[in-house]
Amino acid sequence: MVEDVTCRFEGTLALDHLSLEVDRSEFVSIVGPSGCGKSTLFNTISGLLRPACGRVMLDGRDVTGETGHVGYMLQKDLLVPWRTVVGNIVLGAALTRGVTRRDREEAEALATRYGLGDFLHHYPHALSGGMRQRVALMRTLALHKDVLLLDEPFGALDSQTRLEMQMWLLSVCEDLNATILFVTHDVDEAIFLADRVVVMSGRPGRVLEEIPIPLPRPRDLEALTAPRFIELKRQALGLLHGAGSEVPT
Amino acid sequence: MRPIPPGLRKALVRVAMALAAVALIFGLWNLVIVVFDLKPYALPTPQAAVAADADNWSVLAGLTLQTVEETAYGFFIGALVGFLLGVAMSASRTVQRLVYPALITSQAVPIVAMAAPLVILFGFGMLPKLVIVAWTVFFPVVVNVLDGLANIDPDLIRLSRAMGARPLRGFIHIRLPATLSPLFSGLKIGATYAVTGAVIGEWTASAQQGLGTYLQTANASLDTQGVFGATILLTAIGVASFLAMVAAESLATPWRTRTTARRGLRLRTGFSAARPRPAYPSRHKIGE
Ligand SMILES: Nc1ncnc2c1ncn2[C@@H]1O[C@H](COP(=O)(O)OP(=O)(O)OP(=O)(O)O)[C@@H](O)[C@H]1O
Ligand SMILES: [Mg+2]
Numbered sequence: 134m135v136e137d138v139t140c141r142f143e144g145t146l147a148l149d150h151l152s153l154e155v156d157r158s159e160f161v162s163i164v165g166p167s168g169c170g171k172s173t174l175f176n177t178i179s180g181l182l183r184p185a186c187g188r189v190m191l192d193g194r195d196v197t198g199e200t201g202h203v204g205y206m207l208q209k210d211l212l213v214p215w216r217t218v219v220g221n222i223v224l225g226a227a228l229t230r231g232v233t234r235r236d237r238e239e240a241e242a243l244a245t246r247y248g249l250g251d252f253l254h255h256y257p258h259a260l261s262g263g264m265r266q267r268v269a270l271m272r273t274l275a276l277h278k279d280v281l282l283l284d285e286p287f288g289a290l291d292s293q294t295r296l297e298m299q300m301w302l303l304s305v306c307e308d309l310n311a312t313i314l315f316v317t318h319d320v321d322e323a324i325f326l327a328d329r330v331v332v333m334s335g336r337p338g339r340v341l342e343e344i345p346i347p348l349p350r351p352r353d354l355e356a357l358t359a360p361r362f363i364e365l366k367r368q369a370l371g372l373l374h375g376a377g378s379e380v381p382t
Numbered sequence: 383m384r385p386i387p388p389g390l391r392k393a394l395v396r397v398a399m400a401l402a403a404v405a406l407i408f409g410l411w412n413l414v415i416v417v418f419d420l421k422p423y424a425l426p427t428p429q430a431a432v433a434a435d436a437d438n439w440s441v442l443a444g445l446t447l448q449t450v451e452e453t454a455y456g457f458f459i460g461a462l463v464g465f466l467l468g469v470a471m472s473a474s475r476t477v478q479r480l481v482y483p484a485l486i487t488s489q490a491v492p493i494v495a496m497a498a499p500l501v502i503l504f505g506f507g508m509l510p511k512l513v514i515v516a517w518t519v520f521f522p523v524v525v526n527v528l529d530g531l532a533n534i535d536p537d538l539i540r541l542s543r544a545m546g547a548r549p550l551r552g553f554i555h556i557r558l559p560a561t562l563s564p565l566f567s568g569l570k571i572g573a574t575y576a577v578t579g580a581v582i583g584e585w586t587a588s589a590q591q592g593l594g595t596y597l598q599t600a601n602a603s604l605d606t607q608g609v610f611g612a613t614i615l616l617t618a619i620g621v622a623s624f625l626a627m628v629a630a631e632s633l634a635t636p637w638r639t640r641t642t643a644r645r646g647l648r649l650r651t652g653f654s655a656a657r658p659r660p661a662y663p664s665r666h667k668i669g670e
Binding site for chain 1: 537538540541542543545546548551552555556559562636637638640641643
């Protein structure tokens with residue numbers, strides 16, 4: 134999907150010949166040290182950023198530098214304060230082709246289904262952090278893209294809410310058939326959610342290792358403490374912190 | 383006694399505070415007169431000035447209306463010009479670099495000095511006065527709109543680009559609403575300036591009677607009661623314009639004060655002509 138991408142910012146090399154292949158409907162978590170270029174990678178895939186070299190391929194089509202092909206949830210929730218919950222969920226339609234009654238009904242159904250039925254017409258400032266994050270995610274879902282890029286969607290939440298949101302995302306994924314790329318700093322979260330964890334090196338960003346996560350689905354809280362999980366976690370942490378000796382072979 | 387609903391109570395308290403502020407000013411005014419033993423021809427009491435207004439209302443009503451009209455029309459022209467200029471300037475750096483120095487220069491020119499050329503150009507009618515009012519109003523509007531457009535979160539722009547936003551739709555749904563709050567800051571400042579602009583316009587470029595010209599005549603004939611009476615009326619117009627902007631702001635930016643959208647605004651997201659589909663009954667009956 135991403136081939137040999139290199140990105141530079143005025144002298145800083147952010148991504149160095151990075152390649153990444155993602156299957157249809159796969160959930161891939163990406164972890165890596167801060168500043169290693171994870172957001173840059175997403176900006177490239179979404180077309181916001183044109184790489185210095187390399188291509189972005191989607192279903193065999195070259196979409197390098199083209200926006201509008203994937204659903205992208207940026208590191209901040211970026212809800213617009215002047216739109217209600219429903220208004221924010223249909224923002225993508227409003228910005229591209231105009232909102233239809235159908236869009237609104239779908240947004241209401243989405244919000245109701247995922248626990249925001251009592252807040253359809255609330256403005257974002259009246260929502261909790263977790264709710265805002267959920268709305269931002271629903272807005273990304275409502276774009277109806279096959280590929281979703283989620284950049285630390287739960288980064289700003291406390292661990293309790295975070296866990297709830299992770300369970301929620303798992304349930305959303307079961308309903309959905311989307312390909313998801315998920316950036317996080319939290320190794321537990323990365324493993325818990327994903328089919329595969331990609332560990333990136335420090336700047337300039339390259340793929341250090343790809344760890345398949347063979348944990349069965351559907352996953353619940355039990356999975357977080359399973360011996361298999363701990364083992365995978367140790368492997369990922371070892372890679373992240375560069376301590377090669379800790380990596381079981 | 384029935385309890386007063388909290389919303390009404392809040393409003394009543396605010397009105398009471400405003401009245402108390404006016405009473406305080408009038409009290410101080412009276413105090414100054416007593417302490418310094420000022421004669422009525424030097425400084426009349428506010429009661430006397432208001433009473434003079436009331437006695438003279440048959441004449442003053444028409445004059446007040448005239449000044450209010452100049453203020454309002456000039457304000458709207460100035461606000462519109464300021465808004466459009468702000469938007470145009472934000473669209474292009476070149477335009478901004480070119481126009482900004484001209485704007486600042488325009489505010490440095492003494493308005494009184496422009497009166498003569500304006501009269502020569504437009505005659506002694508309404509037009510030169512409107513130009514003068516608009517001239518004072520547009521500047522704070524431009525500056526605030528420009529600031530508002532420049533301070534939009536770049537990530538929000540990035541998000542809308544990532545969504546594949548059309549330029550016009552991006553403007554309408556992201557940039558325009560983001561400008562509303564700073565726009566109203568500019569409008570509030572402009573609304574208070576507008577009356578002064580109208581008075582200067584009447585003094586320098588008018589053959590028509592208004593509160594400004596009345597003030598001038600009263601001044602010339604040492605009628606201090608008339609001077610202060612007119613001043614109080616002019617001040618009231620300024621304060622009323624400001625309050626009108628505050629009210630307009632709270633209507634135009636409901637998300638700043640309300641938790642949920644107003645009922646009338648809720649359906650707006652679904653205005654398109656698509657057939658209603660019974661499969662998804664739409665609900666919009668969530669309590670406030
Ligand atoms: N617009 C920019 N201009 C200049 N340098 C940038 C820009 N955006 C990112 N960089 C640099 O590129 C590198 C990668 O940034 P990026 O935001 O992709 O990191 P990240 O992996 O997402 O970090 P974090 O985990 O903290 O979000 C950083 O060293 C950063 O300084
Ligand atoms: Mg980042």
